[in-house]
Amino acid sequence: MxxxxxxxxxxxxxxxxxxxxxxxxxxxxxxxxxxxxxxxxxxxxxxxxxxxxxxxxxxxxxxxxxxxxxxxxxxxxxxxxxxxxxxxxxxxxxxxxxxxxxxxxxxxxxxxxxxxxxxxxxxxxxxxxxxxxxxxxxxxxxxxxxxxxxxxxxxxxxxxxxxxxxxxxxxxxxxxxxxxxxxxxxxxxxxxxxxxxxxxxxxxxxxxxxxxxxxxxxxxxxxxxxxxxxxxxxxxxxxxxxxxxxxxxxxxxxxxxxxxxxxxxxxxxxxxxxDGEGATKFVTVKVESAKTQQEALKTAFDIAHSPLVKTALFASDPNWGRVLAVVGRAEIENLDLNALEIYLGDVCIVSKGGKDATYTEEAGQAVMDQEQILIRVVLNRGDVSETVWTTDLSHDYVSINADYRS
The missing domain is CATH 3.60.70.12 (L-amino peptidase D-ALA esterase/amidase)
Structure with missing residues (x-):
């Protein structure tokens, strides 16, 4: 796949x-x-x-x-x-x-x-x-x-x-x-x-x-x-x-x-x-307006590595709370929750500390149904941006690696 x-x-x-x-x-x-x-x-x-x-x-x-x-x-x-x-x-x-x-x-x-x-x-x-x-x-x-x-x-x-x-x-x-x-x-x-x-x-x-x-x-x-x-x-x-x-x-x-x-x-x-093992999605994770490169990269990779985020991507499920939770545990010092914004593609899903007032499940679903997905986190605390690329996590990934030596 x-x-x-x-x-x-x-x-x-x-x-x-x-x-x-x-x-x-x-x-x-x-x-x-x-x-x-x-x-x-x-x-x-x-x-x-x-x-x-x-x-x-x-x-x-x-x-x-x-x-x-x-x-x-x-x-x-x-x-x-x-x-x-x-x-x-x-x-x-x-x-x-x-x-x-x-x-x-x-x-x-x-x-x-x-x-x-x-x-x-x-x-x-x-x-x-x-x-x-x-x-x-x-x-x-x-x-x-x-x-x-x-x-x-x-x-x-x-x-x-x-x-x-x-x-x-x-x-x-x-x-x-x-x-x-x-x-x-x-x-x-x-x-x-x-x-x-x-x-x-x-x-x-x-x-x-x-x-x-x-x-x-x-x-x-x-x-x-x-x-x-x-x-x-x-x-x-x-x-x-x-x-x-x-x-x-x-x-x-x-x-x-x-x-x-x-x-x-x-x-x-x-x-x-x-061509990631079992991949069905090509996912770009971009963290913008961070204070430092380390802060931006750690946040981006924490999102990209999260099994809960990756399985939601496989299911095409706009479960934005999983992304929100990862940003919250990314150890960003003195993070202003009211300042950050999170987007699926061009759809704002989080602002002012919670679900964006304009967000609809239908809009989020339309993004998650795509093969190529952008997750964008805007921290609004600096001028550093970093991008990483990842995949979803599918049943096939488990099967491929369970059978790797056979």
């Missing part, structure tokens, strides 16, 4: 200097595409952001270590097994995978970054993974985005991708990316993998700043079920092949590039929410 039409672009623009190859290893399901190899040109710069879960998987630990140690040339991704909660054996299996990629591709071991996603706590069938590497290498192509988008999925029902181009001083700059994620979605990062490449030239330090900033307003603003995964990773690669150099000195280009990157990252993040 997913919300709205599929959003994968008809055209995923190739990024010069970045190749992808996909193969089947049968890690969990025989015949399924589940191994993706990505090759970066020698001039590429790389940045990454990773899960903050203390039980981060061996591939995450090794990717962070290798990213700091050497120029990255290859990403190797497997699905069907997270290689998390596997101790020293999991570490060794991830290193073995890197060694085999390095041997096959004639690179250093530290030039390879491993990524895994799937069931936690089970041994990685590294022999199966390694056996698929030659087939993945054989089909490496700058046009391999569609197959790679399929190859990184787990419980997802849709492939997820975004691709944008813009022109600057007569040269075209391309940004293309894919992501996966459907459940165990909460910021820092969400159970997701994301790979974005651009042919702009960006030095590594600026690339990390750009990735951090854009992840914070995209992948770190989505939630399906408030669970932070062990394997979350998002990588940004700049190959420099377009001849356009993004730097802090050229403010106009930097601003344009950041705008395009932000939109692409949000497109990928929204695709994850729309």
């Amino acid at each position: 997913a919300v709205g039409p599929a959003t994968f672009p008809e055209k995923m623009h190739p990024v010069a200097g970045f190749k992808l190859g996909t193969a089947s290893a049968g890690i969990k399901t025989p015949g399924r595409k589940d191994v993706v190899l990505m090759e970066l040109c020698e001039e590429a710069t790389v940045a990454g952001v990773f899960t903050l879960n203390a039980f981060c998987a061996a591939p995450v630990q090794i990717s962070k270590k290798h990213l700091d140690a050497a120029a990255t040339r290859y990403f190797i991704v497997n699905t069907g097994n997270a290689n998390a909660g596997t101790g020293e054996e999991g570490w060794n299996d991830a290193i073995t995978t890197c060694e085999e990629v390095a041997k096959l591709c004639d690179s250093g071991v530290e030039a390879v970054l491993p990524f895994s996603t799937g069931v936690i706590g089970e041994k990685l069938p590294v022999e199966k993974l390694v056996s698929a590497l030659p087939a993945a290498k054989e089909v490496l192509s700058e046009s391999g985005w569609d197959e790679a988008a399929e190859g990184i999925l787990t419980t997802d029902t849709r492939i997820k991708g975004a691709s944008r181009q813009f022109e600057y001083q007569g040269k075209v700059v391309t940004l293309t990316g894919i992501s996966k994620g459907s459940g165990m979605i909460k910021p820092n990062m969400a159970t997701m993998l994301g790979y974005v490449a651009t042919d702009a030239q960006v030095d590594a330090d600026l690339l990390k700043v750009l990735l951090t900033d854009t992840a914070n307003c995209s992948f770190n603003r989505i939630t399906v079920d408030s669970d932070t995964s062990t394997n979350d990773s998002c990588m940004l690669v700049a190959t420099g092949k377009s001849g356009v150099s993004v730097s802090a000195e050229d403010r106009s280009l930097l601003a344009l590039f950041k705008t395009e990157l932000t939109q692409l990252m949000q497109d990928l993040a929204h695709a994850i929410v729309r």
